[in-house]
Amino acid sequence: QMHLEESGGGLVQPGGSLSLSCAASGFTSTYLAMAWFRVAPGKERDFVSGVSWSGRSTDYTDSVKGRFTISRDKAENTMFMRMDSLRPEDTAVYYCAAAIRDYSSDYVTNMDFDYEYWGHGTQVTVSS
Numbered sequence: 001q002m003h004l005e006e007s008g009g010g011l012v013q014p015g016g017s018l019s020l021s022c023a024a025s026g027f028t029s030t031y032l033a034m035a036w037f038r039v040a041p042g043k044e045r046d047f048v049s050g051v052s053w054s055g056r057s058t059d060y061t062d063s064v065k066g067r068f069t070i071s072r073d074k075a076e077n078t079m080f081m082r083m084d085s086l087r088p089e090d091t092a093v094y095y096c097a098a099a100i101r102d103y104s105s106d107y108v109t110n111m112d113f114d115y116e117y118w119g120h121g122t123q124v125t126v127s128s
C-alpha cells in the first residue's frame with residue numbers, strides 16, 4: 001500500500017527554523033515527483049515547494065524563496081524541506097504529495113490536482 005508519512009512539524013518562534021520530512025513507502029516506481037503544500041487557517045491549499053523525480057528540478061512559491069530548501073534522498077524515497085527565517089504567516093498544516101511520473105517527465109508541477117498521493121499533514125506553528 002502506497003503511503004506518505006510527514007514528520008518534523010512543531011512550534012517555533014518567528015525567525016526560527018524547522019525541518020520537515022516525508023517518507024514514501026509502498027511505491028514500486030522510482031519516478032516519483034514530490035511536493036509540499038500547505039493549508040493555513042481559513043485559506044485554501046497552496047503549493048509551497050516541489051522536486052522532480054530525479055531531484056534535478058525544484059520549484060518554490062515566491063513567498064518562501066530564499067528561506068525554504070527542498071531536497072530528496074531518491075534511494076530512500078524521502079523528501080525534506082528545511083524552513084528558515086520562519087514567519088507567522090508560515091503557520092499552516094503542511095502536506096506531502098507525490099505523483100508517479102515516467103522517465104521523460106522529470107519536472108515539477110505546482111498544481112495539487114497533479115499529485116495522486118497525499119500524507120495526513122503535519123502542523124507548523126510560528127508564534128512568539
